Amino acid sequence: MMHFTPIRTLAAAAGLLALTLPASAGPKRDAGYFTNLPLVTQDGQTVALYDDLIAGKIVVFNFIYTDCNDLCSFTTARMVQIADWLGDRVGRDIFIYSISLDPVNDTPEKLRAFAAGFGIEPGLGWTFLTGDPADIDVIRRKLGERGDNLYDHRSDMLIGNADRDFWRRTSVMGSLKLATQTILEMDPDWRAPAVSPALIETGDRPATDFIISDRRGEAMFIKICSACHTIGAGVKFGPDLAGVTLRRDHDWLTRYLQAPDILLRDGDPTAVALNARFPNVKMPFMGLTQTDAKDLIFYLGKQLDGLDSTLTSAEADQPAASHDHASHEHTAHDH
16 A cells, blocks of 8 residues: 555545446457456466456456555455455456556565465455556556556456446445445346345344444444454454553554554554564555544444453454464554
8 A cells, every 4th residue: 555645545435436438339348458468367377368357257356566555455355345245256257356556566476475464365266466567557557547656546446247348436445235236236137135124124234234333433443444353353354453452552553543654664663563463464554633543542442341351462463263364464453
């Protein structure tokens, strides 16, 4: 992730569900449009953009780079949730591609480590790609990524159905359920499941919905922290935050939430230790104000009710033995 102004990026992305590259009345957009330039997978395999990655598939593209200090890890974590909801369709008829915007630095080995930080296993329908910088530059522009530098790259997804020649953009910063449905709608045979009348009558919500109260800091935690962290449920992609307000000084937490990249750059011992423990997923710069940070700390502190207040740093920061995903420090917080 980079150091751009995230307020602008978040605002632009949150309401985004813009139709792009709509079905054309003219010639079909095939290899002649997208090109068949080569890319290299995280496993070192060379593939052709259209013939190998796009043709005959429903596809999801986004752009990342492994040294990103802003939103790349955050958006990847949110896309993991989407992939989980898509289930075994990922790798069968829906394929996810994350293309590096820093191909000189992002070798297949670095991309493989980045993917492993999110528990993304090779060969299961989500591929990380690098390549020649000149080829990447052409490809990203064909796919609608036209930022002038790394700091300005898009945080949304381009999704499409090559057979239908139908393409849309959808936000990964807004409703993940809406984003998931938008991907599924690329399949002309897909129909949204009927909502149970009982749910409508009782006002109950499906289990995948968050029910957000008016508790201070809760909505922010769900929005920007829960993609990578739990409170008391073990390591997800970053440390379990149970008891974090007991383990960390509140002034330090405030500074870390606001500028984790600065603390790491300046050699703060705790930031360095967390980065070493979770090296492949970076805690992002989210543009939080001091008030935002204090609201999050307040919410995390309130979650101590019913928890053992003697939690140690080692207990909360180490990966849970039964968890599928590789651990990683990141996202808004190991306060």
